[in-house]
Amino acid sequence: MILQVEQVSKRFGGLQALQDVSFTLPEGQILGLIGPNGAGKTTMFNVISGVYPPESGRVIFRGEDITARPPYEIARRGIARTHQVVRPLNELTVRQNVMVGACFGRERLSYTAAARIADEVLGRVGLAERADQLAGSLNVAQKKRLELARALASRPYLLLLDEVLAGLNPAEVASMLDLLRQIRDEGVTILMIEHVMQAVMNVSDYVIVLDYGKKIAEGTPREVANDPRVIEAYLGDPKLAAGLLEGREEG
Amino acid sequence: MKPWRQPGFWLPLLLVLVGGGVALVLRKDTLREMMFTLLMYVALASSLNILMGYTGYVNFGHIVFFGLGGYTGFYLISQHGWHLIPAALAGGLASALLAALLGLAVLRLRGAYFALATIGINEAARAFVNNFGPFGGPTGLFVNFAVYREYGGAPQALWLTYTLMVLTTLIVVGLSYWIKNSRFGLGLLAIREDEDAAMVMGVRAPTAKTLAYVVSAFFPGIIGTLFFFKNGNVEPGDAFRLQMSIEVLVMIMLGGNGTILGPVLGAAAYERLRGYLLTSPLFKSLHLAFAGLALLLIVLFIPAGLIGWLRRRFPFLRRWLE
Ligand SMILES: Nc1ncnc2c1ncn2[C@@H]1O[C@H](COP(=O)(O)OP(=O)(O)O)[C@@H](O)[C@H]1O
Numbered sequence: 001m002i003l004q005v006e007q008v009s010k011r012f013g014g015l016q017a018l019q020d021v022s023f024t025l026p027e028g029q030i031l032g033l034i035g036p037n038g039a040g041k042t043t044m045f046n047v048i049s050g051v052y053p054p055e056s057g058r059v060i061f062r063g064e065d066i067t068a069r070p071p072y073e074i075a076r077r078g079i080a081r082t083h084q085v086v087r088p089l090n091e092l093t094v095r096q097n098v099m100v101g102a103c104f105g106r107e108r109l110s111y112t113a114a115a116r117i118a119d120e121v122l123g124r125v126g127l128a129e130r131a132d133q134l135a136g137s138l139n140v141a142q143k144k145r146l147e148l149a150r151a152l153a154s155r156p157y158l159l160l161l162d163e164v165l166a167g168l169n170p171a172e173v174a175s176m177l178d179l180l181r182q183i184r185d186e187g188v189t190i191l192m193i194e195h196v197m198q199a200v201m202n203v204s205d206y207v208i209v210l211d212y213g214k215k216i217a218e219g220t221p222r223e224v225a226n227d228p229r230v231i232e233a234y235l236g237d238p239k240l241a242a243g244l245l246e247g248r249e250e251g
Numbered sequence: 252m253k254p255w256r257q258p259g260f261w262l263p264l265l266l267v268l269v270g271g272g273v274a275l276v277l278r279k280d281t282l283r284e285m286m287f288t289l290l291m292y293v294a295l296a297s298s299l300n301i302l303m304g305y306t307g308y309v310n311f312g313h314i315v316f317f318g319l320g321g322y323t324g325f326y327l328i329s330q331h332g333w334h335l336i337p338a339a340l341a342g343g344l345a346s347a348l349l350a351a352l353l354g355l356a357v358l359r360l361r362g363a364y365f366a367l368a369t370i371g372i373n374e375a376a377r378a379f380v381n382n383f384g385p386f387g388g389p390t391g392l393f394v395n396f397a398v399y400r401e402y403g404g405a406p407q408a409l410w411l412t413y414t415l416m417v418l419t420t421l422i423v424v425g426l427s428y429w430i431k432n433s434r435f436g437l438g439l440l441a442i443r444e445d446e447d448a449a450m451v452m453g454v455r456a457p458t459a460k461t462l463a464y465v466v467s468a469f470f471p472g473i474i475g476t477l478f479f480f481k482n483g484n485v486e487p488g489d490a491f492r493l494q495m496s497i498e499v500l501v502m503i504m505l506g507g508n509g510t511i512l513g514p515v516l517g518a519a520a521y522e523r524l525r526g527y528l529l530t531s532p533l534f535k536s537l538h539l540a541f542a543g544l545a546l547l548l549i550v551l552f553i554p555a556g557l558i559g560w561l562r563r564r565f566p567f568l569r570r571w572l573e
């Protein structure tokens with residue numbers, strides 16, 4: 001098990017964003033984290049990556065308790081993430097953005113080595129020609145790919161992806177999914193939050209479902225899509241329910 | 252990337268070397284005095300730029316390090332007979348140490364809160380020195396004329412001080428370039444852009460920004476020692492002038508915050524302009540108001556400063572104007 005989340009709870013004022021959530025991630029897989037809007041998925045990422053300390057519970061990464069450690073300690077141990085709302089370093093170039101990941105991530109590369117890796121990774125996500133542009137000048141889809149490039153450049157063991165497919169057209173989704181499979185096949189474990197249901201059902205080896213801060217189901221995509229609790233949770237959101245059903249047909 | 256093959260590296264150094272060297276070659280006292288002040292501001296602005304331009308922390312208290320470091324160095328020279336060079340280094344180290352201690356406390360603050368705290372530090376330091384016996388309290392300290400004998404006379408001492416000022420400026424500017432193109436500097440730039448995102452990417456922000464603060468504080472300590480030694484005395488009113496902090500800040504903004512050449516050109520331009528204003532009776536008492544107005548205009552119309560504006564306007568100049 002590369003990651004064990006044990007009984008994690010997190011509240012914001014009167015709002016219980018996460019309640020006793022537990023799950024484990026086996027190494028080398030793609031795991032989907034799904035649930036309606038506001039279910040607590042991003043909050044889970046924030047707890048794992050050290051942005052917020054949980055009120056209770058533990059996060060164990062590669063056998064080490066990393067609960068409430070500062071984010072930079074966690075990054076250096078090999079967890080990288082993307083942000084749902086992109087956070088480019090606007091006044092730096094695209095290449096410099098990616099170099100930050102490479103210099104300060106798991107491998108802590110030197111400046112020159114980082115520049116090399118940055119160009120390599122930018123090629124992979126299709127941003128090579130943009131390397132010298134300021135990150136602030138990219139469009140939203142490109143900024144999403146930049147988030148992924150920064151995370152990849154740190155050579156993580158575990159990659160946390162927060163809605164990287166949102167806003168992409170079907171062709172872009174397909175090529176992104178190819179890339180994710182490729183990354184997984186290189187041995188990186190991926191935990192991905194996704195709203196594009198067909199996609200997440202299609203690419204995930206295993207799926208965890210959150211609703212109102214609680215884990216309500218987990219299993220293979222097929223098991224989860226047939227779970228009455230999951231269907232019920234999504235009924236409030238007809239578009240997502242339709243997506244889920246489509247996912248079931250394909251899966 | 253070999254720095255000496257980058258015009259962005261040697262252009263600012265060349266400017267400092269030529270500007271500072273002319274007085275050394277011509278051996279003219281008035282030129283030396285003028286260039287000393289000018290280089291002092293270049294070095295102060297470049298050192299503040301490491302914290303403010305690279306790391307994004309606006310510091311109104313940069314002059315504290317000039318004052319306290321300068322006091323320390325001057326105290327060692329005038330009371331303990333130290334030579335200027337070790338005394339200046341000790342002044343720098345004293346400032347760096349102070350920054351390390353202060354950094355632990357005030358660098359937790361962000362944005363306006365940090366900026367306000369730095370004003371408080373300046374006032375606290377002035378009050379402390381005013382009441383600190385070994386530093387002479389409100390009257391300050393003087394050097395005995397006999398001190399110059401060690402340097403072969405007062406003129407020689409002044410030329411040495413000037414030479415050290417040129418050297419210090421070259422080092423600050425060179426270091427600015429090196430930091431900006433290093434892993435450490437990349438971490439600072441990331442903090443400036445988005446501190447929380449930088450930490451998620453692994454930048455050890457508390458350590459990195461404290462180190463930036465320490466490096467930025469080291470040079471004013473040296474510069475202060477050179478300046479007060481040149482003047483032959485130091486007193487609290489000269490050492491902790493908030494307006495000097497503000498002027499250095501305006502210089503950076505004028506030239507281009509976060510650039511290497513910007514603080515050099517900004518300091519030189521502002522200093523010359525101020526020299527003119529000070530001699531004109533109309534502006535003599537208004538020059539701080541002028542600094543405020545200049546800051547306002549820069550922030551409103553050319554927030555990237557001269558160099559930032561040129562880089563945006565003429566992209567082919569970027570290699571030259573770093
Ligand atoms: N920093 C915060 N402060 C207050 N409330 C928050 C904060 N972050 C998230 N929340 C709340 O916690 C709940 C879960 O949010 P989030 O984890 O972003 O959901 P999801 O990513 O599943 O859509 C939401 O109700 C959200 O408003």
Ligand SMILES: [Mg+2]
Pocket residue numbers: 041042043084
């Ligand atoms: Mg979310």
